[in-house]
Each structure stands twice: as C-alpha cells, then as structure tokens.
Amino acid sequence: MDTYMARDVLASRSSVTDKTLRSTRNKLYPLQAWYCIGLFIFIIAVFQSISFFHSKFAGRRKTFNDSDPELASVHRRRSFSWRRIPLGLVNAYRVISFRWTLEFGKTYTLNMAEVFVTIAYIIFLFLWAFINTTDLEGHAFDITYWSNRSGMLAASQFPLITALGTKNNIVSLITGISYDKLNYVHRMMSRVVFTLLWVHGGSEVVRNAPFQPYFAEQWLVWGVVSMIAFSILCIVSLRPVRAQAYELFFYVHFSMVLTFLIGAYYHTKQFTVAYWIYPCFVIWGLDRLIRFIRLVMFNHSYFGFGSGSTMDATAELLSDDFVRLRFHRPSHFHWTPGQTAYLIMPSVSRLPFEAHPFTIASFNSKLFDAPKEQNPTSEKYTQISIAEGSLGSSAPFWKELVFFINVREGFTARLKDAALKGDKVKVFVDGPYGPSPNLSSYDTSVLIAGGSGVSYTLPVLLDIIERVRNGQSSCSRVVFIWSIRSVDHIHWIDEVLIRALRLAPPSLSISIHIHVTGAPSTIETLPQSYSPKDEKRARDDSGSDIMELQDGKVVEINNDSLFAIESVKLAHERPDLWAILRDEVKATTGRMSVSVCGSQSIARSVRGALRFPVSSPLSVANGGPSVTLHIESFGYA
Numbered sequence: 243m244d245t246y247m248a249r250d251v252l253a254s255r256s257s258v259t260d261k262t263l264r265s266t267r268n269k270l271y272p273l274q275a276w277y278c279i280g281l282f283i284f285i286i287a288v289f290q291s292i293s294f295f296h297s298k299f300a301g302r303r304k305t306f307n308d309s310d311p312e313l314a315s316v317h318r319r320r321s322f323s324w325r326r327i328p329l330g331l332v333n334a335y336r337v338i339s340f341r342w343t344l345e346f347g348k349t350y351t352l353n354m355a356e357v358f359v360t361i362a363y364i365i366f367l368f369l370w371a372f373i374n375t376t377d378l379e380g381h382a383f384d385i386t387y388w389s390n391r392s393g394m395l396a397a398s399q400f401p402l403i404t405a406l407g408t409k410n411n412i413v414s415l416i417t418g419i420s421y422d423k424l425n426y427v428h429r430m431m432s433r434v435v436f437t438l439l440w441v442h443g444g445s446e447v448v449r450n451a452p453f454q455p456y457f458a459e460q461w462l463v464w465g466v467v468s469m470i471a472f473s474i475l476c477i478v479s480l481r482p483v484r485a486q487a488y489e490l491f492f493y494v495h496f497s498m499v500l501t502f503l504i505g506a507y508y509h510t511k512q513f514t515v516a517y518w519i520y521p522c523f524v525i526w527g528l529d530r531l532i533r534f535i536r537l538v539m540f541n542h543s544y545f546g547f548g549s550g551s552t553m554d555a556t557a558e559l560l561s562d563d564f565v566r567l568r569f570h571r572p573s574h575f576h577w578t579p580g581q582t583a584y585l586i587m588p589s590v591s592r593l594p595f596e597a598h599p600f601t602i603a604s605f606n607s608k609l610f611d612a613p614k615e616q617n618p619t620s621e622k623y624t625q626i627s628i629a630e631g632s633l634g635s636s637a638p639f640w641k642e643l644v645f646f647i648n649v650r651e652g653f654t655a656r657l658k659d660a661a662l663k664g665d666k667v668k669v670f671v672d673g674p675y676g677p678s679p680n681l682s683s684y685d686t687s688v689l690i691a692g693g694s695g696v697s698y699t700l701p702v703l704l705d706i707i708e709r710v711r712n713g714q715s716s717c718s719r720v721v722f723i724w725s726i727r728s729v730d731h732i733h734w735i736d737e738v739l740i741r742a743l744r745l746a747p748p749s750l751s752i753s754i755h756i757h758v759t760g761a762p763s764t765i766e767t768l769p770q771s772y773s774p775k776d777e778k779r780a781r782d783d784s785g786s787d788i789m790e791l792q793d794g795k796v797v798e799i800n801n802d803s804l805f806a807i808e809s810v811k812l813a814h815e816r817p818d819l820w821a822i823l824r825d826e827v828k829a830t831t832g833r834m835s836v837s838v839c840g841s842q843s844i845a846r847s848v849r850g851a852l853r854f855p856v857s858s859p860l861s862v863a864n865g866g867p868s869v870t871l872h873i874e875s876f877g878y879a
Contacts, residue, residue, distance in 0.1 A: 260377050260386065268391050271370050272398035272518070278366065279402065283413060290418045322864050330859030333868050337857055340871060341849040349842055350481060353849075360430050367434055371395050371441070385449050390513075393442035396435045397510055397518040400503075403431050404522040408529035409584075409675055420676045422582075422599075422875050429479060436476050443469055461512035468505030471498045489652040492596065533672050537586075540572045541670045555587075555669040557661035560646075561730060564694060565654070565661050567600075567645045569669055575643070576674075577606050579701035580837075580874065583643070583673030590656045590667060597672060598653055601839070601874075603697035604644040609708040609745065643671065646694040646734065679872055681706060682715040685832035686867065688823065690848060692725045692840025698874050699724070699839055700735055703752075704742055710750045719751040721826060723817055725840065727760040732812075736804045743807055754810045757817045819844070823851040827867060834867035839874035848873070 339355040346352075352360075375387035405411045406428035414421050443465070456462045475498040477483070484491045507519040541553055555569035567585070577583070584597040591598075649658045660667050679702060681687045687706055689699035703722055709715035726732070739754065746752055804810055827834065838848050848871065855861065857869045 268394045272394050287416045326863045329868050330862035333862045334859045341853050389445035392438050396438040399435050401521045404525045410529050410532045461509050464505040465509035468502045471501040474498050536672050540575050553668050555667045557667050559661040563649050565647045568642045571643045578678035579705040580678045581674035581676050583671050586670035600645040601697040605701045605704045646697045648694045681835050684835040686719045686830040686834045688721045688836045690723045690838045692844045695839035707746050722754045725757045729758050756812045758814050819847045820851040830867040834869045837872045845873050
C-alpha cells in the first residue's frame with residue numbers, strides 16, 4: 243500500500259509545474275486580498291452601526307431619565323461604578339486611536355488609527371506578494387513567483403483606490419466615514435501600490451535582461467507610460483505641493499490619472515487581467531454622472547429647466563484674508579450642519595467646471611421663524627434688540643447659501659479680485675457632501691473654531707438650540723469658542739449669535755468665548771464689546787458706556803450688542819484650550835462632545851488636552867463624561 247501511495251505522490255508532483263503554480267497563485271492571491279479587505283470594511287461598518295444606534299438609544303434614555311428628578315440626580319452623582327468600565331475602555335480606545343499622534347513638523351499629523359491602518363496594509367500587501375515564493379526545487383523567493391504576482395496584486399487594488407477618491411463612494415455609504423476622511427486611505431493605498439508596482443517593474447527588468455528588445459512590444463510601452471504618469475502623480479500629491487499649489491495638483495491629478503488608467507488597461511489586457519482596470523472607469527464615470535445630475539438639479543435655471551437667478555452670487559471682501567460668498571439657495575437644495583458643497587465659478591476658475599469644496603456656513607432650518615417675543619425667564623437678554631438673523635445680508639440666514647472663504651493663492655485670490663470689483667459671480671453648486679454630527683445625545687457640547695472654521699461650528703450651535711427647543715436633544719450646556727485675528731471678524735456672525743441666544747431655551751446653558759489673537763490697536767470702537775471681570779466701566783457725555791481694559795485700550799460699548807449679553811466673553815489672547823476642556827470635563831457627567839474646525843495647532847491642542855488623565859478609563863468609571871472628539875479638516879489639503 244505504501245508503494246501505491248508513493249506512486250500517487252510522484253504522479254501529482256509530476257503534473258504540477260512552477261508555471262502552473264505561479265499562474266494559479268497570481269489569480270488566486272488578488273482575490274484573497276479582496277476578501278480580506280472586504281471583511282475589514284464589513285467589521286468597520288458593523289462597529290459604526292453599533293455606535294450609531296447606541297447614540298440614538300443613549301439620547302432617548304437620557305431624555306427619559308431627565309424627566310424623573312430622582313433618576314437625574316443619580317445620573318449626575320459622581321461615584322465609581324463597575325458598570326461603567328466598558329464605557330471607560332471605549333473611551334481609552336478613542337484616546338489611543340484618535341488622540342495619540344505622530345507629528346511630522348508643524349503641519350502634518352497622523353493619529354494612531356491611521357498609523358495602524360497604514361502599517362497593516364503595507365504588511366498585508368507585501369506578505370501576499372512574497373508568501374509561497376519557493377519553487378519546486380527549493381529556491382526561496384524565486385523572482386519568477388513574485389515578479390508578476392506583485393503587479394497583479396497592485397492592479398487588483400485600483401478599483402478600491404478609485405472608489406476612495408470619489409465623492410460618492412460606496413465605502414463611505416457602508417461605513418459612514420466621510421469621503422474626506424477616506425481620502426487619507428486613498429492616498430496611502432496609492433503610495434503603497436506605487437511601491438509594489440516598482441517592485442514589479444524592477445524585477446521584470448532584472449529577470450528579462452537585456453530588456454531593450456521588449457520595447458518593441460506595445461503592452462510594455464503602455465506599462466512604461468502608465469508608470470511615468472503614476473510617478474508624476476505621486477510627486478504632485480505630496481502635502482507640500484497640494485497645500486502650496488493646489489490648482490497645479492488639481493490639473494496634474496486629473497490628466498495623470500487618466501493617462502495611467504489608459505496605459506494600465508492596455509498593459510494588463512495583454513495578460514487577460516484588464517478586468518481589474520476597466521471597473522475604475524465605471525466607478526469614476528458613475529461618480530461624475532451623479533455629480534452632473536446634481537448640478538442640473540440644483541442649477542436648473544441655467545440649463546433651461548426653469549427661471550430664476552439662483553446662480554448669481556455676491557462676493558464680499560470681509561478682510562484682506564476672507565471673502566464671504568452668498569447666493570439664494572435653490573428651493574430643493576437641503577443640507578445639515580457641518581456639510582460641504584462644491585462650488586464651480588466659471589468666471590473665476592481656469593477650467594469651466596473646476597470645483598472647490600467649502601463648508602456651508604448658513605443654517606437650513608426655520609429656527610429664526612420662531613416668534614420674536616422675549617424669553618421671559620431669561621433676564622440677561624432683555625436689553626437686546628434683534629435684527630433679521632442674517633450673515634450681514636438682507637436675505638434671512640436660512641434662505642441663503644453662505645460661505646466664508648479663506649483667501650490664499652490661485653482660485654481664492656481671483657475670487658478676492660472679483661469681490662473688490664463688486665461684480666456678481668456665476669456659481670454652480672454641487673452637494674451637499676459629508677456627514678453631519680448628531681449631538682442630540684450629548685449632555686455637553688464644546689464647539690471650537692479658528693477663523694473661517696466658524697462655518698462649521700456656527701450651524702452646529704444653531705442646530706443644538708433648535709433640537710433642544712423641540713425636545714429632540716438632551717443637551718444642557720454648549721461652549722462656543724472662536725479664535726480670530728481681528729475684532730472686525732465678529733461682524734460676520736454677531737447678529738446671528740444674538741438672535742440664537744435669544745431663542746435658546748432656559749434649560750440650555752450657552753457660554754461663548756471669542757478670542758482675538760491679532761495685535762490690538764490703541765483704540766477700537768466696537769458695536770459689540772466684552773465684559774471681563776476686571777474691566778472698568780464709565781459713561782461718556784453721550785450716554786454710551788466706555789470700557790477700559792487692562793492693556794490700556796478703550797472700547798465703546800453698545801447695549802444693543804452681542805457683548806452686552808452676560809454669557810459672551812471676549813479676550814485679546816489665545817484660548818487656553820487645555821484649561822477650558824479640563825474644567826468642562828470636571829463639571830460634566832454623562833456624554834460630552836468636542837467638535838473642532840481650525841488650524842493644525844488648534845487641533846493638536848485639543849487632542850493633547852483630551853488625552854490621559856483628563857479623559858481616562860478611571861475618570862469615566864468614577865462618573866466622569868465619556869468624551870467624543872470630532873476634528874473637521876481645515877484648508878485645501
């Protein structure tokens with residue numbers, strides 16, 4: 243019997259050759275890689291769904307508990323509880339994954355979740371490229387095994403890479419992670435695959451030396467063209483280039499991606515594996531089709547499907563660094579706080595349909611339709627006269643699309659020139675994009691913005707006020723922090739804040755801190771002023787209040803102003819975010835949300851302030867708040 247078994251083994255070995263093994267594994271391993279990546283995406287989607295439904299359930303449970311004074315007092319009592327250990331561990335995961343960071347200079351930061359995904363993807367892809375590369379004669383890492391396999395693995399990743407780079411992608415739909423957050427994964431995967439392609443190309447040169455005769459083959463020429471295009475693409479996609487020359491990146495990215503995919507298609511077609519490449523064209527085309535349909539829907543008057551002038555936008559120069567763009571919102575264009583829209587301005591852009599993303603600063607709600615009578619239970623608002631809730635415009639705040647645009651070079655600089663001329667600007671709007679933060683289940687919400695980042699935090703503040711008024715939120719406290727360079731920037735939102743504070747219910751405590759970081763002039767006259775504890779007030783001959791600050795600066799107070807409200811404070815200094823967040827964590831029980839939209843320095847300060855021990859498992863177990871941090875991207879790249 244042993245003789246028969248030996249014969250079977252020899253027969254099976256004789257039927258298997260290195261070529262058949264290579265061919266089988268080259269087709270099998272890319273499929274296995276997709277199965278693993280698909281499983282990873284599925285796991286993330288499950289955890290995101292659990293988090294979503296937990297937030298919904300926690301909000302309802304908190305609302306129910308607050309209706310019972312005894313349960314509410316128990317909820318607010320700080321004491322150690324074993325039942326809160328799992329919540330403490332979840333909080334520890336948030337701190338380690340998203341607040342511990344690797345910092346590269348002053349402009350580039352990776353959190354531990356991004357570091358983990360990057361390292362895991364590199365190990366995974368290269369492990370699949372080099373595993374089982376010993377030939378039948380026992381030679382380890384046989385180049386004939388991993389040379390073509392590395393190219394096949396790289397090609398198999400391009401449908402996912404393409405999807406992650408689109409605005410309407412299925413991964414974002416499944417996981418709930420916004421497209422701009424997934425854009426890091428898009429760039430990371432592209433660079434890892436770029437390295438794997440050079441492994442493939444370099445090994446082919448070594449394996450088939452001398453290589454020059456192969457240049458007569460069209461499939462090889464297409465492969466070289468695609469690699470050159472990919473190399474250029476990876477160079478211009480580096481953060482310094484994207485940040486300093488965004489338009490160059492925009493044009494080169496489009497042209498090089500198209501060149502690469504065409505070259506890759508004809509190169510892989512020779513080996514009957516083009517099925518990994520042509521889906522990229524389908525994915526890209528579907529995304530463009532969806533965006534085109536949206537353009538027609540939201541700008542129908544321009545395309546001849548209706549009448550109106552919704553495309554005529556007003557560009558106003560707020561300061562040397564900021565432009566406000568506003569135009570009448572299309573009747574069927576709806577958005578939620580924190581979402582962005584892509585704006586196309588043919589008269590400003592170099593290309594007719596060049597799109598740029600900006601956060602929508604206005605509020606899609608009828609909150610300001612509420613009656614204008616005073617809130618009788620709130621004495622601190624009794625001296626305030628209210629204008630229409632608008633961002634410095636004649637149209638109500640919720641009937642316009644409003645954007646605060648930070649002026650840089652290129653497109654925004656040309657937009658600034660248009661604002662100086664006072665001409666109307668034709669605008670196409672595409673969107674909205676991105677998720678909206680649901681803060682209904684949080685007891686305390688801290689909103690932190692720098693400069694034009696108020697485009698994100700202001701609508702979120704208004705949304706919280708509206709939800710509390712309607713009984714849809716358990717929030718009891720909001721802290722609104724805005725860091726600006728000049729006191730003139732206060733004019734952007736002062737009327738809206740006054741109106742919002744007036745409409746806030748008594749159950750909602752709102753504290754607003756505005757910090758001016760620019761060098762103050764000797765004398766400033768403000769329609770709003772502030773009231774720190776150490777101020778000295780007087781009254782001039784006209785009856786207006788005069789305030790003398792510690793630095794000797796004098797400002798004029800108007801009682802019909804934002805800073806006549808007790809809960810609004812102004813300081814000529816950078817905000818001490820560490821101290822503010824530490825104090826809020828100490829004073830809060832239940833759930834706490836911190837939302838940030840600002841510079842890298844602001845984001846770093848907030849991350850640092852919400853690490854251990856301020857937001858630790860022991861703190862949560864002892865009755866402290868479970869803190870969720872959301873950082874919105876800021877700027878071009």
